[in-house]
């Protein structure tokens with residue numbers, strides 16, 4: 208999905224939820240989308256503070272975006288990192304080398320999760336799956352660096 212599409216899609220989602228489109232909020236969304244990987248609220252504060260967007264606004268906006276499912280909190284990351292998410296159910300491949308986050312949509316993962324729950328007689332409501340490691344580019348860079 209192109210960056211502009213993501214921006215527009217998020218703007219639509221915000222207006223659907225009756226969230227007013229302010230310049231400051233838009234700056235936070237733009238910055239999150241531009242990063243295309245994992246980032247923390249503090250990363251965005253560092254980027255936007257010189258442009259007059261305050262820390263409190265950034266934290267409030269990040270919370271709001273996470274509440275609406277536009278951002279997902281990455282549970283495997285100890286720094287309270289977030290990433291911008293598509294609307295379809297998916298999971299994340301998180302690269303420790305370059306901080307990219309790739310979305311994976313996997314039927315077999317969904318079936319496996321359902322079967323694990325069923326076998327335990329458990330009624331699942333939701334599940335989380337994050338795979339942390341190195342992306343192709345970072346693997347190649349690690350090999351070339353030897």
Ligand SMILES: [Zn+2]
Nearest residue numbers: 279291292293
């Ligand atoms: Zn996601």
Ligand SMILES: [Zn+2]
Nearest residue numbers: 302305342345
């Ligand atoms: Zn990488």
Ligand SMILES: [Zn+2]
Nearest residue numbers: 296297298317
């Ligand atoms: Zn799933």
